[in-house]
Amino acid sequence: MPLKRTLKWLGLLLLVALGLIIYKLFAPAIGLFTAGQINKIGLSPNELAANGPLPGEVSLYQQELACSQQLPTPGYYPTLNGAEIADAQRSGVFPCARFTGSHEGNNQVYAWQSVDSYPGISYINNRKPGELYIVGGEYPTLKDLVPAGPYIAKADATTGKEIWRTYVDNPNASGRWIGNANLNILENGNIPFSWSNQIVLLDGDSGEILKHNTLPSGPAAAEDVNFKHLTIAPDGTLILKDQTRPAGCQGQGTMAILKCVDQGLMPKSSVVVAVDPDSLEILDQLALPEPAVSPHNIVEFEGRITIYIGMATRVGRAFWDPASKKLSLDESWQAFPMQEGQGAATAPTIVGDWVGFQLNGIGSSVKASSVVLINQHDASKMVTHFPFGELEEGQWSWAPPKMGGDAENHMVYSADVGIGKVAGIKFDPQTGAMQNAFIVNNSTSTFQPVIGPKDQRVLLLTHMKLNAPNEPIKMAVFTSNYTEQLKWHDAATGEVLAESDFFAPLTINSLTPPGFGGRVYFPSAVGEYFKVLQVLPKRSEP
Known part of the structure; x- marks a missing residue:
């Protein structure tokens, strides 16, 4: 017995010693x-x-x-994405951005999150391949109803590591109404930025504020305007237009307009302002006959700098004359595309001789969304198309982003988040006649960017998944009670080429802009980050 007990204890001691040796050897790896x-x-x-x-x-x-530097983008920095939506015409078409996945086989989506946090992030642009510019702090969330901002930040395009961040306001201190703000980069690399009734010029390298001015508010009170809409005319002049919040409306963010209009409050008319890009001097201003909640568009038409504008009940255009430094309304060109029960027209889309508008920009529970094409030469030539048919009882139609457009391929795109569908629509460049090429079930409140060369266009669409499947879509949108993914579609057929995981919601009425090297950026105000996404052909298993 004593011998057996001794051997047993020796065995135990040996096991303990062996365990210590293994721990010492492998503890770092573990x-x-x-x-x-x-x-x-x-x-x-x-x-x-x-x-x-x-x-x-x-x-x-x-x-x-x-x-990108071969594309005509006068006034804007010549890069892949120097304007809020692609180029001087806000076309949403990025012909130089590449889809690095397969058009025929299976694909794998890769994703990574920015290393730094960006609260209330809305828009992302780039300048040189390694540079990324971000606008944030102007989108309220349930977590932060009155965020500090807006701010403009510069970050590393791969990691999202912040290089600098310049805050231009804090509504908690200033009391201003802060709505969404555009991001655009001038030809010299600097950034003109407007919000509320304020405008600044930032150094694109350092973030230093170089100039500041106050913008005229027109018929609305200064506390109820937001100069979200900043574009650059071909001569370099800044052309701005304000959104107006109904008097008495106290909500923050651009969504405040929709919520207060739902309550029966009506905003005042908007104003267009021309501003010198270097000094920020106010050159001229032009009062519009109605409020215009959506951005305008600038194009050269018959030798004149032409500004197309969607308003509450009509669409029209104005001219900017660089010689006289004057803005003027074109009384001979206006149309009334809204049918009874429809909401406002969203931002215009130029496709050849036609200018397109998406209807129901502020939503409707009685009339379906439609798209219209109006001839630039003659506003009486107007074609209307209802891509999703008539609105069914209990449905809510809301189409906040501008219609997408690909003039080279005679395609336009219409998204209605309320009914959860996106249509690819073929149009006749001579007559404007439209017919659906495809319809996909994508619930998206965002723009529909198109990337790639003419014969290989890829359509980027987000898709929402409600956390409570039976919750009304309007409530889910207002509370961000959903997750969202990005899907890559064949832009001609709607076929899904790749789809990402679901993330925190993309910022409403934002877009997923392409980056250099086949990447796409996914900004989330709710998540306080942006994701970097890329598609590659799926490798076969070993």
Whole structure:
């Protein structure tokens, strides 16, 4: 017995010693493995697949930049995405951006999140391949009903690491109404930025505020205007237009307009202002006959700088004359495309001889959304198309973003988040006649960017998934009670080429802009971040 007991104790001591040796040898590896697993908690499958920042296909950087610099974008920095939506015409078409997935086979989506937080993020632009510019702090969320901002930030385009951040306001202190604000980059690389009734010029390299001015509010009170709509005319002049919040409306953010109009309050008429891009001097202003909640568009038409504008009940246009420095309304060109029960027209889309408008920009529960094409030469030539048919009882139609347009391929795109569908529509460039090419079930409140060369266009659409499937869509949108993914579609057929995981909601009425090297950016005000996404052909399993 004593011998057996002794041997037993010796065996136990040997096991303990062996365990200590194994621990000493492998403890660092075990620690690293545990830390690595902890770091992966909460990552989606797309992020687990990437396992780190996404630089994209670096071999495409200079090719995409050189291609972009050949595009006509007078007034804007010549790059892949120097304007809020693609270019001087806000076309939403990015012909130099590349889709790095397969058009025929299976694809894998990779994703990674910005290393730094960007509360209330709305828009993302780039200048050089490594640079990213961000607007945030002007989109209220349930977590932060009155965020500090707006701010403009510069970040690393791959990691999202902040380089600088310049705050221009804080409504908690100033008491101003802060709505969404555009992001545009001038030819010299600097950034003109407007919000409320304020405008500044920022140094694009350092973020330093170089100039400031106060903008005229027109018929509305100064506390009820938001100069979200800043575009650059071909001669370089800044052309701005304000959104107006109904008097007595106390909500923050652009969505305050929709909520207060729902309560029967009506906003005052908007004003167009011309501003010198270097000094920010007010050159001229023009009162509009109605409120215009959506951005305008600028194009050269018959040798004149022409500004197309969608308003509450009509659409019209104005001219900017660089010689006389004067704005003027074109009384000979206006149309009334809204049918009884429809909401306002959204921002215009130029497609050849036609200017297109999406209806129901502020929503309707009685009349379906439609798109109209109006001839630039003759406003009496107007074609109307209802891509989703008539509105059914209990449905709510809301189409806040401008219609997408691809003039080269004679395609326009219409998204109605209320009924959860997006249509690709073929139009006749001679007559304006339209017919559906496809309809997909995508609930999206955002723009419909199109990337790639003419014969390989890819349509980027987001898609919402409600956390409470039976919740009315209007309530879900107002409370951000949903998640959202990005889907890559064949722009001609609607076929899905790839789809991402679901993330925190994309900022309403924003877009998923392309970046260099085949990347796409997904900004989320609710998530306080942006995701970097990329599609590549799926590798076969070993």
